[in-house]
Amino acid sequence: MEFKVQLGPQHPALHEPISIRMTLDGEVIRDADLRLGYNHRGVEKLAESRSFIQNLYLTERICGICSFSHQTCYTQGVEKLMELVPARRGLYIRTLVCELERVHSHLLWLGVAGQEAGFESFFMYTWRDREVVMDILDWISGNRVHYSMNTFGGVRRDIDEMQRKKILDTLDLLKQRTDYYLNLAASEPTFVGRLAGVGKLSRQQAIDLCAVGPTLRASGVPMDVRKDDPYAVYDEIPFEVSTADSCDVLGRAVVRVKELIQSYRIIEFLLKNLPEGPFKVKAPRKVKPNEVYSRYEAPRGENVHYIKSNGSDKPERLKVRAPTLANYPATIAMLKNGFIADIPLIFAAIDPCICCAERLVQLDDGRGRGRVLRFSELRAMANERAKKIDYTKREIAWPF
Amino acid sequence: MSLRIAPFLPELLRSLFKKPVTVRYPFEKTPVPAGFRGNVVFDPAKCIGCNICVGDCPAEAIEIIRVSETEKKFKMILHNDRCIHCAQCVDSCPTKTYRMDGEFEIAVLNRRQLKIEYK
Ligand code: SF4
Numbered sequence: 001m002e003f004k005v006q007l008g009p010q011h012p013a014l015h016e017p018i019s020i021r022m023t024l025d026g027e028v029i030r031d032a033d034l035r036l037g038y039n040h041r042g043v044e045k046l047a048e049s050r051s052f053i054q055n056l057y058l059t060e061r062i063c064g065i066c067s068f069s070h071q072t073c074y075t076q077g078v079e080k081l082m083e084l085v086p087a088r089r090g091l092y093i094r095t096l097v098c099e100l101e102r103v104h105s106h107l108l109w110l111g112v113a114g115q116e117a118g119f120e121s122f123f124m125y126t127w128r129d130r131e132v133v134m135d136i137l138d139w140i141s142g143n144r145v146h147y148s149m150n151t152f153g154g155v156r157r158d159i160d161e162m163q164r165k166k167i168l169d170t171l172d173l174l175k176q177r178t179d180y181y182l183n184l185a186a187s188e189p190t191f192v193g194r195l196a197g198v199g200k201l202s203r204q205q206a207i208d209l210c211a212v213g214p215t216l217r218a219s220g221v222p223m224d225v226r227k228d229d230p231y232a233v234y235d236e237i238p239f240e241v242s243t244a245d246s247c248d249v250l251g252r253a254v255v256r257v258k259e260l261i262q263s264y265r266i267i268e269f270l271l272k273n274l275p276e277g278p279f280k281v282k283a284p285r286k287v288k289p290n291e292v293y294s295r296y297e298a299p300r301g302e303n304v305h306y307i308k309s310n311g312s313d314k315p316e317r318l319k320v321r322a323p324t325l326a327n328y329p330a331t332i333a334m335l336k337n338g339f340i341a342d343i344p345l346i347f348a349a350i351d352p353c354i355c356c357a358e359r360l361v362q363l364d365d366g367r368g369r370g371r372v373l374r375f376s377e378l379r380a381m382a383n384e385r386a387k388k389i390d391y392t393k394r395e396i397a398w399p400f
Numbered sequence: 401m402s403l404r405i406a407p408f409l410p411e412l413l414r415s416l417f418k419k420p421v422t423v424r425y426p427f428e429k430t431p432v433p434a435g436f437r438g439n440v441v442f443d444p445a446k447c448i449g450c451n452i453c454v455g456d457c458p459a460e461a462i463e464i465i466r467v468s469e470t471e472k473k474f475k476m477i478l479h480n481d482r483c484i485h486c487a488q489c490v491d492s493c494p495t496k497t498y499r500m501d502g503e504f505e506i507a508v509l510n511r512r513q514l515k516i517e518y519k
């Protein structure tokens with residue numbers, strides 16, 4: 001007999017609101033359907049009313065973990081629109097922060113995977129070691145989460161000789177710990193037993209369903225924007241694209257640990273070859289009418305920003321496609337024919353950042369008939385609402 | 401690689417005798433880094449009233465008000481409840497009127513207290 005069960009949008013196993021409608025046969029999931037839209041924040045609409053500079057800090061706040069990914073993707077897009085060549089030292093520092101962010105994000109993910117697999121001490125240790133890289137980021141950017149390092153034409157802060165040395169020193173500790181995790185991930189029977197064979201996604205499925213990032217690479221497809229379409233200074237850096245062939249959650253864990261090791265290599269290269277010179281160049285305020293499609297390899301996969309300018313100092317349109325959104329179709333395929341108990345693990349394995357992926361507005365009339373709002377309808381609704389706002393009250397402090 | 405029985409055990413035992421890595425905040429505080437972005441501090445003597453900072457602040461947290469009809473004198477109202485501590489104002493100001501201090505314990509019970517006037 002088959003049941004239909006809904007999981008979420010609020011559920012302790014999911015860290016952010018998303019709902020899964022499942023058709024169950026006993027404990028086996030026969031069919032799954034994802035429902036999004038519980039955390040729509042209107043970032044894209046807000047971006048249209050802010051200047052390019054203000055949007056630097058808005059795009060950064062799309063995600064709390066890969067904040068630098070979104071900001072860099074946006075910055076690189078706008079630099080292309082401005083036809084601006086950023087300072088070389090600035091690009092090196094930018095790439096350095098990109099890789100440091102990847103390190104902290106993957107260590108965070110390892111901890112989450114450990115926790116979902118019931119291996120709590122692993123979670124504690126990885127998160128302890130993650131503090132090391134968080135401290136480095138704090139130290140070179142001034143904050144732990146939102147680094148605000150990018151600006152058009154380079155970065156906002158230089159790094160000095162002392163910082164360079166200190167990062168190189170602490171890298172040894174991180175390397176040592178990561179080697180230990182790689183050994184552990186491959187030899188601890190409980191961990192391997194829990195992750196192996198869960199959430200299968202074949203190579204062909206991964207390609208057909210347009211999976212991105214470690215999810216795709218764990219199915220044996222060596223695709224990485226850093227190699228395929230190099231941005232910043234990635235074309236000068238020696239590194240390898242990490243892959244695994246096991247097509248399961250264990251493979252995704254191994255890919256991430258291997259990527260950590262590659263990231264240390266990249267960081268070392270960047271710090272040892274840091275060019276002299278200015279770290280930023282002056283950027284214009286207004287941008288000529290044009291459009292651009294900017295790609296970036298975030299820790300979770302390919303991140304895409306589409307930016308359209310109209311000659312003013314504000315973008316006409318900003319479209320964000322976060323990597324999590326690209327991984328949803330693959331997640332459904334992974335859930336099918338799996339067990340209910342594997343849902344948290346499979347979900348955690350794509351490293352979801354659900355709020356970042358919320359874009360589409362879909363209304364449900366409560367009778368099961370979904371309806372997609374057209375953009376023109378949305379705009380009419382927004383205008384209608386805007387008429388009712390009392391702008392004279394804008395300066396009044398918010399009631400609390 | 402072959403599977404082993406409890407490869408985690410040595411690490412576990414070693415950690416048993418170490419002191420905790422967590423800091424006992426608020427009794428102990430870790431120092432903030434030199435470039436920490438804390439509160440915005442404004443120096444009224446330097447401001448020339450060009451309003452660039454007002455336009456660049458992503459959170460619309462800054463108000464620059466002229467205080468004298470004859471002299472070029474300005475005061476600044478910082479809505480610190482809106483400020484996102486990005487330091488764009490520090491970068492944007494042509495006369496280096498702003499700096500950021502190292503304060504991070506700025507939580508209050510009433511957000512109105514976060515409206516700060518510099519003159
Ligand atoms: S730090 Fe950023 S948000 Fe705060 S006042 Fe300055 S520009 Fe505005």
Ligand code: SF4
Nearest residue numbers: 447448450451453493
């Ligand atoms: S940018 Fe500087 S000089 Fe201009 S109004 Fe702001 S504080 Fe004053």
